[in-house]
Amino acid sequence: MSEQTYSPGLAGVIAGETQIACVDQGKLLYRGYPIADLAESVTFEEVAHLLLFGELPNQKQLDRVKATLDQYRDLDPAIVDAIRNIPKAAPMMDVLRSMVSYAGHFDPVQGDDAKANQERSLWLTAQIASIIAARYRLMNGNEPVSPKAGLSHAAQILYQCHGEEPTPLAAELIDLTLILYAEHDFNASTFTARVITSTMSDIVSSVVGGIGALKGPLHGGANEAAMEMLEQFKSAEEASAWLQDAFAQKKKVMGFGHRVYKHGDHRATILERKLRKLAHEKGQDQWMEIYDAIKEPMEQQKKIYPNVDYPCGLTYYLLGLPLDLYTPLFVASRVTGWCAHCLEQAADNRIYRPLSIYQGHAERSVPPMSER
Numbered sequence: 001m002s003e004q005t006y007s008p009g010l011a012g013v014i015a016g017e018t019q020i021a022c023v024d025q026g027k028l029l030y031r032g033y034p035i036a037d038l039a040e041s042v043t044f045e046e047v048a049h050l051l052l053f054g055e056l057p058n059q060k061q062l063d064r065v066k067a068t069l070d071q072y073r074d075l076d077p078a079i080v081d082a083i084r085n086i087p088k089a090a091p092m093m094d095v096l097r098s099m100v101s102y103a104g105h106f107d108p109v110q111g112d113d114a115k116a117n118q119e120r121s122l123w124l125t126a127q128i129a130s131i132i133a134a135r136y137r138l139m140n141g142n143e144p145v146s147p148k149a150g151l152s153h154a155a156q157i158l159y160q161c162h163g164e165e166p167t168p169l170a171a172e173l174i175d176l177t178l179i180l181y182a183e184h185d186f187n188a189s190t191f192t193a194r195v196i197t198s199t200m201s202d203i204v205s206s207v208v209g210g211i212g213a214l215k216g217p218l219h220g221g222a223n224e225a226a227m228e229m230l231e232q233f234k235s236a237e238e239a240s241a242w243l244q245d246a247f248a249q250k251k252k253v254m255g256f257g258h259r260v261y262k263h264g265d266h267r268a269t270i271l272e273r274k275l276r277k278l279a280h281e282k283g284q285d286q287w288m289e290i291y292d293a294i295k296e297p298m299e300q301q302k303k304i305y306p307n308v309d310y311p312c313g314l315t316y317y318l319l320g321l322p323l324d325l326y327t328p329l330f331v332a333s334r335v336t337g338w339c340a341h342c343l344e345q346a347a348d349n350r351i352y353r354p355l356s357i358y359q360g361h362a363e364r365s366v367p368p369m370s371e372r
C-alpha cells in the first residue's frame with residue numbers, strides 16, 4: 001500500500017454513502033432540510049421521525065411516534081435495581097453505556113428486519129432518556145419518577161430528572177439542543193455504530209459502541225469539558241489570561257474546532273443566539289462576557305471557531321443542569337442519528353475492513369524462553 005493513500009484519522013477519506021445528513025462547509029442538512037429551518041419550525045420528535053423513517057411526519061405519524069415513545073418509557077425494575085447497584089463514583093456516561101447494554105436483555109421488540117429496528121430505535125430513544133433520569137435521581141438520593149404521558153421528549157427528560165414539569169423556556173431549549181445534536185453524518189460515534197452494524201451485529205450493540213465513542217472529550221464529551229473550562233473563571237479577564245497561557249502551551253480549547261467545519265459550525269451560531277437571550281433573561285450576562293473572552297481571540301488569533309458543544313455547555317449550565325448530564329443528553333438525541341445510520345448500513349451492507357501500514361519488526365524467529 002502506498003504512503004499516499006494513508007490519512008491519519010481518516011481525514012478527507014470517503015468511507016461510505018449516506019442519504020441522512022449532508023455536512024459541508026457552512027451547511028448542515030438532515031435529509032435535505034437545512035438545520036436552521038428545522039431548529040426554527042419542528043420538534044425533536046419530528047426530527048426523530050425524519051431521520052428514522054425518511055420524511056417529516058404528518059400529524060398521524062407524529063402522534064404515533066409520541067405514543068410509541070410514551071409506551072416504551074418505563075424501565076424494567078431490574079434495570080432500576082442495576083442502576084442502583086452501580087458504584088456512586090461511576091461517571092454517568094459509563095452508567096449509560098452499561099445500562100443500555102443491560103436494557104437490551106429486556107428488548108420488547110420482536111424481529112430484526114428494518115421495520116422492527118425502526119420500532120427498536122424508538123424504544124432505545126425512550127429508554128435512554130429514562131435511564132439518564134433514573135440515575136440522576138438515584139445519585140441525588142431520590143427514587144426515579146414515573147414518566148408522564150403526553151409531555152414532549154425534552155420536557156419528559158427534565159420532568160423525570162426533577163419530578164416537576166420544566167418551564168416552557170427550559171423545555172424549548174432542551175428540545176433545540178436535541179434537534180441540533182441528533183445527526184452529523186460520519187462522525188466518530190456514528191462511524192463506530194455503522195462499523196458494528198456492518199458485521200451484522202445488532203442495533204443495541206451499535207448504540208452501546210456509539211456511546212463509548214461519544215463519551216471522549218474530543219467528541220461528545222466536549223460540552224461538559226467546555227463548561228468545566230468556563231466554570232473556573234470568575235471574570236472575562238481571568239478567561240483571557242487563561243487563554244493566552246493555553247495558546248503558549250498549545251493546549252486544546254474544548255468546544256472549538258471541527259474536522260469538517262473550518263469556518264464555523266452552523267449549530268453553534270443557532271444555539272448561541274438563544275443562549276445570549278437566556279443569559280440576559282436570567283440576569284447572567286457576565287457569563288457571556290467570559291464566553292466571548294474565549295471565543296473572540298480563538299476566532300481572531302487562531303481562526304478556530306466554536307462548535308455546538310461550546311454554547312451547549314453554558315446553555316445547560318444556565319438551565320441549572322449538572323455537568324455530568326451534558327454528554328448523556330447528547331446521547332439522548334444522537335441515538336436517533338445512530339439508529340438511522342444502522343438502518344441505512346444494514347440496507348446496503350459491506351463489512352468495514354480497512355488496511356493499515358505495518359510499522360513493526362521485520363519478520364523474525366521466535367527465541368526459546370532461555371534467550372528472551
Ligand SMILES: CC(C)(COP(=O)(O)OP(=O)(O)OC[C@H]1O[C@@H](n2cnc3c(N)ncnc32)[C@H](O)[C@@H]1OP(=O)(O)O)[C@@H](O)C(=O)NCCC(=O)NCCS
Pocket residue numbers: 009217218219220222251252253254255256257258259260304307308309
Ligand atoms: C474537533 C477536533 C477533534 C478536530 O480535530 P482535527 O480535525 O484533527 O483538527 P486538527 O487537530 O487537525 O486541527 C488543526 C490545527 O488546529 C488546532 N486546533 C484544533 N482544534 C483546536 C482547539 N479546540 N484548541 C486549540 N487548537 C485547536 C490543532 O492543534 C491543529 O494545530 P496544528 O496544525 O498547529 O497542529 C479538534 O478541533 C478538537 O480537539 N477540538 C476540541 C474538542 C471538541 O470541541 N470536540 C467537539 C467536536 S464537535
